[in-house]
Structures are given as structure tokens and as C-alpha cells.
Amino acid sequence: MLRATMAVLVLLGLSAAPAGAQQPPTASQVTRGAYLVTSIAACGNCHTPKGPNGADLPGQHLAGGLEIAAPNLFTARVPNITQDRATGIGAWTDAQIALAIREGRRPDGSLIGPPMPFEVYRGISDADLAAMVAYLRTVPAVANRVTKSEFHIPLPPSYGPPVRGVAGPANTPEARGAYLAGPLGHCTECHTPMGANGQRDWTRTGAGGAPIGGPRGPVVPRNITPHPEAGIGGWSDGQIIRAITQGISADGRRLFPPMGYGYYARISPADLRDMVAWLRSLPPQP
Ligand code: HEC
């Protein structure tokens, strides 16, 4: 009888483990999580230390240490999110890691600050969040203690009410593309301007964002709406995909970081097609 019950539970994709216990991840969850973290979500763009040429340091995948400073606002030091128990997140439970990614809350209850893009990460689906956690569990431990960030602005008490039950996108190219470019890839976060109230003006999604400081001076996230002159309305699908995955603009100019071209080069052709469909569906912004 017990064996029959177990078989039914397995068939349903459920487990007989007591509530709260960690579920062993499935191979397909790890594969999906690896794909998300190392391509569209580009977590390593912030969380993996870089060499002088801007490439990921070998053997340091997600080991943290990068400093991201915004004058008068913060000096963020990107933490180690490898499985090292002492200096990474190896001692955290799956639920604690999930809460940190989607709601910006650490196990000790403190809030994680910018520039990790929590406004959009709140929309990551339950399935994709579980896949990311499953993959992070497989990341080799690297011992690297990172100093705490300093914030000169008060952080809010939270990024919003508790998030529960986020379904994946509707099954259309535009909806899938919007999910990839928003909750998973935070393209929208960089490429959308701030409104008068200091919040992002989502009525102008893709119109171009606030300048981002860099070693060679500030770079401005471009207008990526289908406006024929101000945006990318005149570009071919191939030109759009080349800009995203190779960092080459339609006129042949090499694009600057911090957009994570090297990570986006791993986005699947189907996902790239969906993102192009979404970009073409945006209202053109002058
Ligand atoms: C734009 C840069 C950026 C991106 C992209 C980013 N993070 Fe972060 N992340 C940070 C910073 C900065 C902090 C720490 C902020 C602070 O000190 O309060 C952080 C904190 C964390 C923490 C908490 C670790 C701790 O010890 O407190 C986890 C877990 C985490 N990130 C996972 C991820 C994952 C997974 C992704 C991809 C889905 C991701 N991050 C994408 C910048 C980023």
C-alpha cells in the first residue's frame, strides 16, 4: 500500500517528504537553471569576478567581489553565491536562496540592496526560481569573503508583499519574450527611463535608460522600441540579435558593457526570436 502511494506521488511529480524538507532537484531542473543563470539572467555579469580584459576569471564562477559604485547612493560589493558554506550561500536552505533571489531578503531577515534588479525579479515564475536554486546548488564552492556593501540611501522595509504562486508567461511569442526581457533578463530595467517620482516609467518601456557609470565614462542604455529613427524600428531581426548576442550595433559600432553580451550569446535561438517579437510589439517611443 505504502509502495503504491509512493508510485502515485512520483507520477504526480510530488514527493512524500515532510513539508519543509528540501526536495532533491531533478536533472531537468538543473539543466534549466544552468541555462537561465548563465544566459538570459546573466547573474555572473555581476556575481563573477572579471579579469583585466573583462572576461570571467576562470575557476571563479559566481564567487563575487565586484564593486559597483553609484556616487552618493551606494558602494555595492557583490557577494559570493557559490556553495562555500563559510563565505558563500552553501549553508542556506533552498527556500532561503529562493527568497533572496525573488524578494531580496537574506536568511537573517535583512534586505538585499541595489543594483540587483528585484523590481523585475519578483516576476520570476515558481518553476524557474526552483530551477535556478537547483542549479546554484551544483556550483563549485569557492572560498572568497566579500566585504559588506555600503548604502548611503535608506533601503525600503521590503520590495513588496510576499510573492506566492507566479505562473510562467502565456504561450505567445510576445508574452514569452516579455517574460524573458523583464523578470528573467532585466533588459527592461536598464532600458526604461525614470519618471518624475523616481520610479521607473513603465509607460515608456524600452525608451532608453539612465546613464550607467563605467571605466570609460557613462554609457546610455539605448532606445530599443520600434521607433524608426530613435529606436530599432529600421533594423532587421538579424541586426537586433547580433546587437544582443555580440554587442555590435546596426552601424557596426562595438557596444560597451555593462550589457552582458557574452552571457546573451548563450540564449537559445527560440528565446531570441521571442524577444525580437516582444521588442517589435512595444509602442514606439520618440
Ligand atoms: C546588477 C547586478 C546583479 C545581478 C544581475 C544579480 N545580482 Fe545578486 N546581488 C547583487 C548585489 C550587489 C548583491 C548584494 C547587495 C547588498 O550587499 O545588499 C546581490 C546579492 C545576491 C544574493 C544574496 C547573497 C548574500 O550573501 O547576501 C543572492 C543569493 C544573489 N544575489 C543571487 C543572484 C542570482 C541568482 C542572480 C541572477 C538571477 C543575481 N543575483 C543577479 C548584484 C546582482
Ligand code: HEC
Ligand atoms: C546592465 C544594463 C543593461 C541590460 C541588463 C541590458 N542592456 Fe541593452 N544596452 C545597455 C547599454 C548601456 C547599451 C548601449 C551600449 C553602448 O552604447 O555602447 C545597450 C545597447 C543595447 C542594444 C543596441 C542598441 C543600439 O542602438 O545600438 C540593444 C538592441 C539592446 N541593448 C537590447 C537589450 C536586450 C534585449 C536586453 C536583455 C536581453 C538588454 N539590452 C539588457 C544596457 C543594458
